[in-house]
Amino acid sequence: MENLHITNGQLAQWLDDMRRDGLRIFAPVAQGGKTDFKFLAEGDTVAEDYVQTAQSAKRIVLPMAEVLFSYRKHGKDIEVANPGTDRFNDTIIWKARPCDARAMRQVAEVFTRDYDDAIFEARRSHTTIVAFSCNTCDDCCFCTSVGGSPGGTEGSDILVTTLTDGGGALVEVLTPKGEGLAAKYLAGAARADGIDKQAHLADVRVLFSADEVRAKLDGAFDSPVWQEQSERCLGCGACAFVCPVCTCFDIQEDAHGARGRRIRCWDSCGFSMFTQHTSGHNPRPTQAARWRQRILHKFSYIPEKLGEAGCTGCGRCSRACPVDMNISEHLKAIAGHE
Amino acid sequence: MNNLTELANKLLGDGTATKVIGYEEAHGKTRPCFCTEAADTGRLVLDERCTNNIAVYLTKPEIVGGHKVAVTATLPVLRTMVQLAMENQLPDGTTAIVSTESGEGLAVLPTVGDMERVVAGTPLDISGKERELRERLKAMSREERWQFWLGEMSRCIKCYACRAACPLCYCTRCIVDNNCPQWIQPWASPLASMEWQISRVMHMAGRCVACGACKQACPMGIPIHLLTLSLAEDIQNEFGVAPGSVMDHGNVLSTFKPGDKEDFIR
Amino acid sequence: MSNDNNSAFEPRIIAFVCNWCTYAGADLTGTSRIKYATNVRIVRFPCTGRIDFLLLLKAFASGADGIIVSGCHPNDCHYTSGNFHARRRWMVFRSLLDTLGIDTRRIRYSWVSAAEGAKWADLVNDTVATIRELGPYNEYKKVADYLGKEAGDE
Numbered sequence: 005m006e007n008l009h010i011t012n013g014q015l016a017q018w019l020d021d022m023r024r025d026g027l028r029i030f031a032p033v034a035q036g037g038k039t040d041f042k043f044l045a046e047g048d049t050v051a052e053d054y055v056q057t058a059q060s061a062k063r064i065v066l067p068m069a070e071v072l073f074s075y076r077k078h079g080k081d082i083e084v085a086n087p088g089t090d091r092f093n094d095t096i097i098w099k100a101r102p103c104d105a106r107a108m109r110q111v112a113e114v115f116t117r118d119y120d121d122a123i124f125e126a127r128r129s130h131t132t133i134v135a136f137s138c139n140t141c142d143d144c145c146f147c148t149s150v151g152g153s154p155g156g157t158e159g160s161d162i163l164v165t166t167l168t169d170g171g172g173a174l175v176e177v178l179t180p181k182g183e184g185l186a187a188k189y190l191a192g193a194a195r196a197d198g199i200d201k202q203a204h205l206a207d208v209r210v211l212f213s214a215d216e217v218r219a220k221l222d223g224a225f226d227s228p229v230w231q232e233q234s235e236r237c238l239g240c241g242a243c244a245f246v247c248p249v250c251t252c253f254d255i256q257e258d259a260h261g262a263r264g265r266r267i268r269c270w271d272s273c274g275f276s277m278f279t280q281h282t283s284g285h286n287p288r289p290t291q292a293a294r295w296r297q298r299i300l301h302k303f304s305y306i307p308e309k310l311g312e313a314g315c316t317g318c319g320r321c322s323r324a325c326p327v328d329m330n331i332s333e334h335l336k337a338i339a340g341h342e
Numbered sequence: 343m344n345n346l347t348e349l350a351n352k353l354l355g356d357g358t359a360t361k362v363i364g365y366e367e368a369h370g371k372t373r374p375c376f377c378t379e380a381a382d383t384g385r386l387v388l389d390e391r392c393t394n395n396i397a398v399y400l401t402k403p404e405i406v407g408g409h410k411v412a413v414t415a416t417l418p419v420l421r422t423m424v425q426l427a428m429e430n431q432l433p434d435g436t437t438a439i440v441s442t443e444s445g446e447g448l449a450v451l452p453t454v455g456d457m458e459r460v461v462a463g464t465p466l467d468i469s470g471k472e473r474e475l476r477e478r479l480k481a482m483s484r485e486e487r488w489q490f491w492l493g494e495m496s497r498c499i500k501c502y503a504c505r506a507a508c509p510l511c512y513c514t515r516c517i518v519d520n521n522c523p524q525w526i527q528p529w530a531s532p533l534a535s536m537e538w539q540i541s542r543v544m545h546m547a548g549r550c551v552a553c554g555a556c557k558q559a560c561p562m563g564i565p566i567h568l569l570t571l572s573l574a575e576d577i578q579n580e581f582g583v584a585p586g587s588v589m590d591h592g593n594v595l596s597t598f599k600p601g602d603k604e605d606f607i608r
Numbered sequence: 609m610s611n612d613n614n615s616a617f618e619p620r621i622i623a624f625v626c627n628w629c630t631y632a633g634a635d636l637t638g639t640s641r642i643k644y645a646t647n648v649r650i651v652r653f654p655c656t657g658r659i660d661f662l663l664l665l666k667a668f669a670s671g672a673d674g675i676i677v678s679g680c681h682p683n684d685c686h687y688t689s690g691n692f693h694a695r696r697r698w699m700v701f702r703s704l705l706d707t708l709g710i711d712t713r714r715i716r717y718s719w720v721s722a723a724e725g726a727k728w729a730d731l732v733n734d735t736v737a738t739i740r741e742l743g744p745y746n747e748y749k750k751v752a753d754y755l756g757k758e759a760g761d762e
Binding site for chain 1: 503
Binding site for chain 2: 661662692697698699700708717718731
């Protein structure tokens, strides 16, 4: 794998060439006062000045709704049709953040660890991630507190670091998929040499230690901290839905008489319905219990299984929250809690 | 100690309230906060940056259960409290703390009647920006409006922040949480999201106080408040009921007049 | 949107009617042997007050090209005021649909009493003619099956 140094012109040309070739590109575009990923269509401009997109690029591998199979009843016989995994098209995620690329690997872990989810795998194998290092950050960013970096390469196929002095960009080609793309579109690019990548990255301050949080959480199940922190939480699903790591889903039935489809769709542990039993009993009856689950899942249960926090510090949940449930503030408080 | 803190302490001290729902400053903005003792009240602020509609907490048993509540109310919050009172949802003995008209001092409104008087004396003024957006929408052809809203709805992620942030969406079990029948598909898709908004707005008809909490809460920036605003405007034209006005004889959709317009019925 | 191929298109009309007036009126149309268009499928409700606005949306999503909503004339409601409440709801609903760009010309509201068999036939014939002119409601049908088309491809 190699490092290349391209000019700003070459960078723009690269995207233009891919668009001209008709590739499916999922990239940040300004929409309705927010910047968010969308499939580039004719006339769309890739956003420049923003810190973070409203949503992550997660839905390329885990769509909001996915048909798992469809069925039709003929008398007592049932005919089941599997949509198959050969229907996906190659997609390039352009300008993901390093925190998003890293999250993608964690999502993959959930869907392939003890059961290989064929649909997920197929989607992922068709996805190439061209991430861009962060030159800027804001108060919600905390990737460095959870083991990430504004220039982290984990999960990316190619990582582009635009040089803040205007001198083009450093392109780190990281995987065979990335090589394929670079070979086609950056064939004539110069080898990078002596570029101090670190100097061009945002300065994301470390707010807490994820290990310390994890250690504190071990005995915190009955702590009053959950009630205190969650009092203003409104119980919507915004934090989970914009999160690049959250994978909880619901299985729903789209039934119409004798035919129907089984569907996997996003769900959020913030909803009271998430754990509601048919009997009416709800094991997480309060918002405090739901908030506790969110934090414990990300910072205790996932670390136990995967060895790292289920959070990459993108800060989207804090930005999306209508009542400023700021996650880094709360984690800092937990880390400092006696 | 500022006046607001002093006043909150007085209400907590003399038993008028056991919990103050207000705003605190954080991250360069304000957010809701809750005070139950004098030690907490130092962080209370009440100014034009306070845009959350904190009346949303007044229907949550987890928050108000067993408490006598005082709310530091901005005008939209006060309008909501009056509407909640009309719908028998305002907890007994709820007090409002408001800035006086001059903006200098504070006043305590101990009864719903006091709140109604303030609200009635301050008609709702839709901002120029919202007006402009609505005009733009009206100027479109029907097909353009359909495309516009489909585009907006395709960005919806069904997080239901609009529902959660709305102080008048207080049903313990929402229509979309029912699956027998499943009126609206639970996953996000342009039509299902539109059906959800239609249900939400229809349930808001004649009740919405146009506080804009739904729009403010939407993480995708979808201008859903335009739907409630347009409806409020139509209701004002049809029935003479201004959004956020005090109604003492029931909501628009729970009442009728034998002489209501029927030029669309043949 | 007009329909260029009128002959091939048979509109699908769903009629939501109240049990006491319009349903009985439609019955009278039949017993009076009045001929009218066969494009309508009738769904009977106890009262127009029971006709939820979501039913209308579900009809469109399930492939209806047009909808008829009909019940007792004002002051004739079996339950005194169900139709008055329904009328207000429709006023508000119509304006909301228009704001969203849903074609309100495709929903026909009417009062048809148990004695108005001929009016029912007229209403259906006229609605079918209008919808035939407007063409199939493809705009709506196209988005109804989102999962089958767009989402699967993402």
